[in-house]
Amino acid sequence: MSLNNLKDKSAPHNLEAEKASVGALLLNFSTEILDNVLEFVKPSDFYQNANRLVFQAIIDLSSNGSAVDLVTLVDYLTSKGELDKAGGPAYIASLTSSVPTAANVSYYAKIVAENSVRRNLISVAHNIISNAHDETEDSKLIVEEAEKAIFEINDKQQTNKFKDAKEVVQATVEAIEKRYQTKDTYTGVPSGFNRLDDMTSGFQKQEMVIIGARPSVGKTAFALTLAANTAIKQKISTGFFTLEMSAESLMQRIIAAEARIESQRIRSGFLKNSDFHLLTDAAGRIYDSPLYIDDTPNITLLELRAQARRMKAKHDINIIFIDYIGLITSENKQIPRHEQMSEVSRSLKALARELDIPVVVLSQVGRQSEGKAPGLADLRESGAIEQDADMVMFLHRDRGIDSDDGPPDSIETELIIAKQRNGPVGVVKMAFIPHYTRFEPLAYDNN
Template sequence: MVTALTLPLPAEATVRSLPANVEAEAAFLGAVLIDNRVIEELPTQLGAQHFFEPVHARIYERILHLLDRKAVVTPVTLRPYFEADESLKALGGVSYLARLTADGQGLLAPRELAEQIYDLALLRELISVGRGLVEGAMDTSESVEPMEQISQAEAALYKVAEGASGANEAKDFGQATRVAIQAIEKAFNSGGHISGKTTGLDSLNSKIGGLHDSDLIILAGRPGMGKTSLVTNIAYNAASRLQRDLADGITVEKSVGAATAFFSLEMSADQLATRILAEQSGISSEALRVGRISREDFQQLSFASQRLAELPLFIDDTPGLTIAALRTRARRLKRRHNIGLIVIDYLQLLQGSGRANDNRVNEISEISRGLKTLAKELSVPVIALSQLSRAVEQREDKRPMLSDLRESGSIEQDADMVWFVYREDYYARSVEPKEPTESDPPDVRAKWEEWRSLMERITGLSELIIAKQRHGATGKVRLRFEARITKFSDLAPEDMRATYGNDD
């Protein structure tokens, strides 16, 4: 049995009170009541939860509510809301509201007062996290997982660093509505088709409205379908759009682009970089790998690399990551680089916590839940690639279905969207008939001609099947795929009509 030593705490540690400055809170509230514009000039997002004195918290919350309704807030307009407040009676009743504005000292330095109130609130939150860490570390029962405790501790510290100490509190419907209106406004300003982060593909953006914060998107396909190519294109498009918007003076909040974190558990960072260079320079990946390029190609490649040097795309190619380690690294990237999109290639290469390793289905379930939790915690879209079972190959129609997701039904359950990549030319090429000679009978030549005609029509075309979408309808998006440079792009309208007619 494991025993723990009991260490005595210093005497002063048991009597020290939580860090707070009630006088600073009162002075700041007085400044706001004298001049409501003080709140508009605050350098920090000060909320009611940052006040130590509960009465001050309720007063500030009511002030924010009235200002949101475009009302002028003074001790007189606040009075009706606090006449029955029992806690305020202990401070002298509603006359306390007038006393807050008596000397007006808060107007001398309202920004500094707000910063102090905010900083002291973070210190109190740190103390709370520290207490939880101590209590957890003192638990020596066999059911305790130290690495899981470390992951939880980092998550708690991340919330403090982001000023999200009140993130787990229930939000009133007014707050939720404001967030929804902001998303609708972004979609309206973008021309009516993007309310989230852009994929860089107009046809896909129109279908899904962009990549939405807190969503887990599963992109699946059989080997050779191009799922890594597609997700690399999307990662580049989002990062490139943010870079372009910032250069044009558009803020991060108003941009539909995003700094992107790409966790590549299968390919190295330089292999991914080669793919992006091939796409942007128009030189095939194979030619780049073997160096079979001309001097003009090399110059074009050099120009492309210069353009991409400052791209906000961060690649982590650490192999064998656990879901806990991935979440830790993602939080760090969010804090340092404000990433707005996370890509994982691919889900089955992640490892669980170790508790579910005896059962692969349970481990995959833990990983998919962890990715969904990460998307919500960081409020960014997460795209995770996934393998499909071989059941696809046994069917005449090779188009994937939700039941083909490999190893766990929880992937489908946890995902907000499920996409499948399907390329008919991949399968048609594998059944190429022998090229006929002059001596072959007409039916052999006809069969080969039929195959050749089919290949001419479908080569370079792909389907992105939206098999699940919580926010909208399912369906298909037709795309062009240039295998030479591993690039997906929108089909031209004339190509769409020639290939698919009027079929949606």
């Protein structure tokens, strides 16, 4: 259908279904029937204002513990000065006569909800067209806002269902039995560090994991090591958001770590002939891996969430790494920085739940932790990060041990698990290899 043919069409609605929905409630009211209707619609889903006001009044009366019938409804609307807006006594009395059968009230409500979704889509489409014609608007921002609006409509359609304990216990017992039979597997995404996975059972779905450290301790190197372990070694689909460096710079570090070629030689170009065989093999392994990198600078929270959804939809990613939280830009720049970080933190936790995957986020810690092992209070900019995170880990090592001959071949580093909602806290020791900017299990821990 062409746009010209759409101009004279009214917004999608079904007044008969609206009247039948509220009429059925008045004809045979019970809180159970109202709850069934509320599972599908809310007052704003009604197209006609009179029906919207009547439905809201029914909800209000029920919430107040009052009886719900024609008399109480008219009295309530009169007390609020909304009786005429709701169509008057005659219209309200006619609602019960327009109900084919009160038993089909959920079906009527679904029709109302369906038309509401279509109207919302039309409204979003009109806004997109209007914004697209506005040459002062950035096209990238228009696309972001359009995606956000569409996802919000879809989210509103998702109905939160409670689960019977019978269903939950059955699924839980089956998962426990499966773990008993396999024994050597973890419930989450394995990190590649046995000691860490023994304590956490891997990175768990729907959890936000924070990795904190002072600058130059190796946050990015550790995140890249974890991403390489998941994507390259285990072939687990992995997303990596790098806000601090380009995808090419990030890939140089991955290649150096994977090929075990000094990263400085790769950056400078002073490679040995023997390096090219190692480099080619490493590049081949990385090429075949399900690793997806986003290097958008100054990425906004809205952009990051939208891109993560695309990664999940297109590549079914099982884990996301974000380097790092302090560089994510909030859309609401008028509020204080700590409130912006609180918004970002809550949103990333919500993203983990929405996509049903672990989201691993890097974070800087405050200067007060310099020279000592950092703790939860040292997370920078917002206490909400600590509150929202399901697990918080800190990297800690002595940064003043370089000699005149350069850094040592291996530096023992502590990974401090300071918070874990569903597991123990403690310390995992590992080796940082500065020449390759990668982390490895200590020789005596690699079992």
